[in-house]
Amino acid sequence: MQGRPQGPASHRRQRVSGKKTMKILVPVKRVVDYNIKVRPKADGTGVETAGLKMSMNPFDEIAVEEALRLREKGAATEVVAVSIGVQQAQDTLRTAMAMGADRAILVLTEESPEPLAVAKILKAIVERETPDLVILGKQAIDDDMNATGQMLAGLLGWPQGTFASKVELADGRAEVEREVDGGTEVVSIALPAIVTADLRLNEPRYASLPNIMKAKKKPLETLQASDVGVDTTRRLTVVSVAEPPARKAGVKVGSVEELVEKLRNEAKVI
């Protein structure tokens, strides 16, 4: 592990049967299922989520899958899933364990803490667990913040490889191919590091029924946000939540000629 910066993860490293351990922490979030179209509440205080199907954030499934593949390749020895939220987030952690995560940690908080608070809680968990790599989804599909991974990296002073479409580990570094506006780029970051998963990093597996049963017996530890000493007071107050302006209904045209005529003379865009 040449060039590895000194930090808790390096000096507390243990050895198991002569082999270095390599632990990956994967934060996962419980969100409204991606197939569901949410609507603002009538009083404008938020969105209506009561009774909706909840699932693991799709980008987090990709993060879990990547951690499992690294373990299956022998590049990692343990995968720990962590979720921050309400009690029901344990279902999301069971899903992560059914996919193959070894154990899980739930940090109980109010509904949907902000990325800053989540990053602070994750920093505390990182200091306890001393992982070599944290893989997160690049964004949660509920608040669409795309911030937690970058913020955790900042708080820890770790390098970051965000929006990853490929991750290779070698010689104490991660080589990360990233999806950027103009195409892709590759960065090399020293472990311990943060990676956030983009859509094309992999295709997550489905949990099999035997693995779902097995996951029920895997260890799940529950903590309170106060146990890790983090203040989760919100910095953003929601003033209102509203529907976006609706597009006015369009028309069907019967032919290419009619379409061209409308674009030319009605919409005047060509």
Added chain:
Amino acid sequence: MTVLVFVETEAGHVRQASRSAIAAASKLGEVHALVVGDAASVGASAEAAAKIPGVTKVLKAGNDALAHTLAEPLADLLVSLAGDYSHIVAAASSVGKNVLPRAAALLDVQPIPDVLDIVDADTFVRPIYAGNALATVKSADAKKVLTIRATSFDPAPAEGGSAAIEDAAAPASGDTSRFVSSETPTSDRPELESARVIVSGGRGLQNGENFKTVLEPLADKLGAAIGASRVAVDSGYVPNDYQVGQTGKIVAPELYIAVGISGAIQHLAGMKDSKVIVAINKDEDAPIFQVADYGLVGDLFDVVPKLAAAL
């Protein structure tokens, strides 16, 4: 109040999305621009930023790590400059999204991504749930860190101003993060984010070859950029930077032609603010028709060549 805008440049030009961020920042107060690059070219980039009306000062910093906009040194630079500013702003581009949350964490600030509208110095409108709801949020942080959705603010003009240029101290960067390579194919077509017309293809195109033989002639006729749905990218028809949607590019051209795209909410999130939307799909129940101004039900392999020929 003075606002610091991180400005992205490309070959000595300020990217259009950054000019939109400057326009947004101008609503908040006086605007200073931060420009980074390699030591040799940052001067020219700074001069381009200095010409943008509304910018009163340009700060420039150049070294190799900053040239590749690596998040670690760039966030450190923003933090070192932040003391003088009420707001730190950037476009919600892949660079802005990578860097600003990191800087925000170091400043103990909750960032506000993808700002669509500025209500006042503390209050901002942003989309949630793939744009199915718009949240107005008020920040209690002393300093605000914002990324701006470029399609919601008309870009500031590229010329007309003459701001002073000063050097900012570039932070030392270690070896923990380094740039290796990039693959950013160049094309004669306009960029997706700034194109006046976009022709976009989805699953209905069936393969990458059909993007070339069916969509490209139409795009050529219209001088259009080419976009794609997630399925088309996941299936390898076109590269990732073509993707329009919740997690891809957000576009709002004058004319968006969706070809063989069913219209999943994640795709609609990226294009429903286009001025005029045309949908061409053989499935008359496809959700794309619900947002289309003009829908044409038909086989794209028949319709699209006819359309290209008629223009």
